[in-house]
Amino acid sequence: MRVDDLPLSPEYVEHFRAEGIEELYPPQAAAVEAGVCEGRDVVAAVPTASGKTLLAQLGLLTADGPGLYVCPLRALAREKYEEFDALPGVSVGISTGDFDSPAAELADHDVVVATSEKVDSAVRNGAAWVADLACVVVDEVHLLGAPGRGPTLEVTLATLRRRAPDVQVVALSATVDNPEHVAAWLDAELVESDWRPVDLRTGVYADAAVRFDDGTTADVDGFDPDDPADGGDTEATAALVREAVSSGGQALAFVRSRREAERLADRLREEGLADAAEIGPDAAAVAEEVRDAGGTELGERLAESAAWGVAFHHAGLRSQHRSVVENAFRDRRLAVICATPTLAAGVNVPARRVVVRDQQRYTGTGTEWLPALEVHQMCGRAGRPHLDPYGEAVLVGDADDRDELWERYVEGEPEAVESQLRDRDALRTHTLALVATGIANSQAGVLEALGGTFYASRTPNPDLGGIVGDVIGELIEMDMLAPDDGGIAATELGEQVSRQYVTPRTGERLVAGLRTAAAMDPADVTPLTALELVCATPDMHDTYLGERERAAMYQYAREHGSELTTGMGETDDFEGWLESLKTARVLAELVEGVPPEELVADYRIGPGDLESRVERTEWLLGAAGAVAAVLGIDLPALESTRASLQPDSTEAP
Template sequence: MRVRDLPLADDLVAHYEAAGITDLYPPQAAAVDAGITRGENVVVAVPTASGKTFIAELAMLTSGGPALYIVPLRALAREKYETFSDLPGVEVGISTGDLDSTAELGAYDVVVATAEKVDSAIRSGASWVDDLACVVVDEVHLLGSKGRGPTLEVTMATLGRRAPDVQIVALSATVDNPDEIADWLGAELVRSRWRPVDLRTGVYAEGRVDFDDGSTLPVAVDTDGDGDGDEDAGTAATVELVRGAIDDGGQCLAFVRSRREAETLAARLAEAGVGAAAAADELGEEVRDAGRADTGRRLAECVEGGVAFHHAGLRAEHRALVENAFRDRALKCICATPTLAAGVNVPARRVVIRDQQRYTGSGMEWLPVLEVHQMCGRAGRPHLDPYGEAVLVADDEDGRAELEDRYVGAEPEAVESQLADREALRTHVLAIVASGFADSQGGILDLLDATFYAHDRPEEGLAGLVESVVDDLVEWEMLAAQNGEGAETLTATTLGEAVSRQYIAPQTGARVVSGIETMRGMETVTGLTALEVVCDTPDMHGTYLGNRERAAMYQFARRHAAELTTDMGATDRFERWLEAVKTARILLEWADGASTDALVEEYRIGPGDLESRVERAQWLLGAAAAVADVVGGDGSAFRSVRERLAPDVSDG
């Protein structure tokens, strides 16, 4: 099937042909046959780099009205925004931040947004949602994610209420049960293992890689590394696997378990001259210009050797520089944590997965099969590589057998709904009532009956959990229940409406109300007071508190006890609260003019972490001030410190 055969305008056909897209890949042709250009709902479950973005564009361009493209990550939103903006005659908007914003986006042909932003727009009654003709959901398998899954699931259910005739196109990696997702959405399923570049996957152990196609690759490994005897066998093997791919004219991605490991491996590769063929001196200067903290300096030193590291602790600008340089082939290798695999498009000739376990807080746990397969799927650059290779690194022959059984020969996990998570359900039950979608428990259950949870587990039901969640919200005075004619009517209180509109979790709202009540009786209310309140909520990212810091942070909390709303001797969440105090202290020092350099060095926080916490603090402080207004409190402390937090983190 050719692009010229599709129902596209001539300028769009010319655009694709100029980009070298003249014939459709088999999964793309199957999607057309399934009705993607006729307004039909379609679920596409195919490997990475098999043409899902083109399928999405076909749906949006032929839908006859405005389209919405939902992404899980803000970095991915920016990438897709830039891709769609190249389409001739298509106006593209992007919406990822300011979760309490109700800005209209109806002027655009395509809107790229995170699921959280779409959920916020639905709660706020944004009129552009009603006019949508097509909704594309990227990475729909993240329905199974504990963090993002419930929001994505309820958003898709409520979109069906707001725009009942909208076309739904869901894009997924290969998972075990795409047929169930398709059945839930009333969609045709396009399922394929076809890839434009062949992929072979294998396991390294004891001097060789055994691939799943029966081939082997000898790897000469010096387990002493550079001769000092300090390098472990897995790292030594990874170095040689990376070197081999680069010497063969390719690029490489190396995945490790932690940020520190990513930086250490990148430095080791740069020191060994593995990426020396890349001309990256100019990139090194760009990295330095983007930030002078130690992390930025270490990154600059690595990229000047043709190698980079990539993790959430980097500033957004640094991450973008690394990603773009890798796509432009100015870098030979990126050492990354697994999060890169689920995000932006950075394919490579070879993918090396040195670590297959990570620390989760309670111990080391194996990575999910789907996550490993997504890492492997980054191997093979279309139009650049004749093949792609993915190599998992094992310690020995027993480890080889373990990894072959666990990952190489295994199917990815099934997607399972996470909607029964109590905290998530509180958030969405309140939003359903506050947005006017339901005014009773029966009405709530009726809407939730359209979720993947109800489709996937109809026998389990949510009635008991919804009743319990409603009781919580009534106790927190966010919902009001009134009995009349044998039925209980639910309405959102002014507080409940504010909490939902500000897009904070009900538990966050309850903590803010408690803090405001305590602040009324305090003699000393400062910026630290306001920051402690918002940092001690589930909506603020935690900040790691090391053993060496604990005593100093405890002493800080004791010295400033009169400014804090929590009695440290009475809280049953002392460790979590002390982490919140650390976050508040960092943010207060930032508001007072401390540099990124100083804060990163003093508190062992990454520049990217500082960026995200400043942004979230601004949002939460604004929300807290709005809550104070509706409960008769004084929101001035929240507003004052919010104004002192600069809108952008810089390294000055």
């Protein structure tokens, strides 16, 4: 099937041809057969890089009305936004937490790209445009099975389908074990394929040789397993990377932790890989870009490394640094990225060879094998269309785990997608939201609304009644819901909590903290008071408290006790509270004017971690202000603290 054959206006056909697209890829053709262009619902379970974007565009461009593209990450949203924006005559909007088209304009765009939480939030805040949607594309639907975020996705989709019963849904999934279940839920045609535009061979390294799934075996150049220095997984990884690079390709190496990503990069840099890849001069420019994106010690190390064509990539990096690395690699100005698993789920960064050194991860209860889905996503980054003859993914192991790796990841099926909706916290949040938005006004109403979820479609007798009854009781206890006219209704507090997009537990904590603060001596209410209030909330992530820091934090807690809304004896999770106090302390120093570089060094936290905590704090302080207004509490420290966290007052221009 050719682009000319599609029911598209000539300008689009022209655009796609200009992009070099003539013939549709088989999965795309299958989706057209299934009716993406005629408004049919379609679930496509296909590998990354097999042309999902075009598939999404076919649905959106042929739909008779505005479209919505839902994706899980802000960086992905931006990437898609740019791709859609390149289409002739299509007006595109974007709506994510960090980057937002004006709300009034969203309704006027042909396509809006948004994160799933932002869509959920828009629904909760009564955005009218959702009811007019003709087509919704959901990228990475398999995240339905993600513990924290899956429920949001399924409830939001159920609500969207309720509000706009005729929307076309196009769902894009990674290869999973049960795509038919997702398709059955959406009553959609299933397109399933493992076709890829570039061949991928996956192999397992052990004992100085790689055994690939196409039956071939390969030695590793310049690698002597009998040399004691060449024995470990890291040495093998380095050799595999070096080999790919010296034959003119680029490589990605995945390791378990941030520190190891940096270490591996150091090690590879010492080998001077850039020369081999003939990207030397360009790499120097990348180093400059990294420096321009902000100077911390970590940033400087990244720049030095990038100058040699080798970068590292993890969430401790500021988002700007991350995107510099991603873009430079895509432009072939870097030879290697050593990364934690972040990179596997993120923006499109294909390489000739992918080396997965670590396949296990620490979980708090020992180390566990990574899900096959995750490893497949890493491996799927191998092979650049038009640039590489093939892609190669190599799992590094030793003789002992060779068979296990082979079974688990080369031959093994990816996991099934399973609903996480039964989770109490998730149900509490969504029950409140459903009532607050007026979708439901009784327990039966909530259950009925949840009837449209993936969970309900998978469970013959959805027995959510018990849990929903429980959480309604809790919400009434929290004064967020109240009995009303034989049913239930949201209180002013409940409505505000839902609109501010914080969890009920966070709302509860804010109420308690605000009441305490209101009763405190005003002279004791400082930025630290506001920050501790917000940091000791389930919606804020804690900061790791090192063994050596613990005593100092304890001391700090004692010294500043009068400013805090939590007494040291009051909490049943003292350790957890100390961790959140550390977060508050770091932010308090930032507010006082301590430069970020210093904080990063003093508290051993990544610049990216600091950045994300500042963002969350701004949001939560805003939410705290809204809750305070409901309670009739006036606490100027909330707003003033938030103001002094704003980028222009904390960062150099």
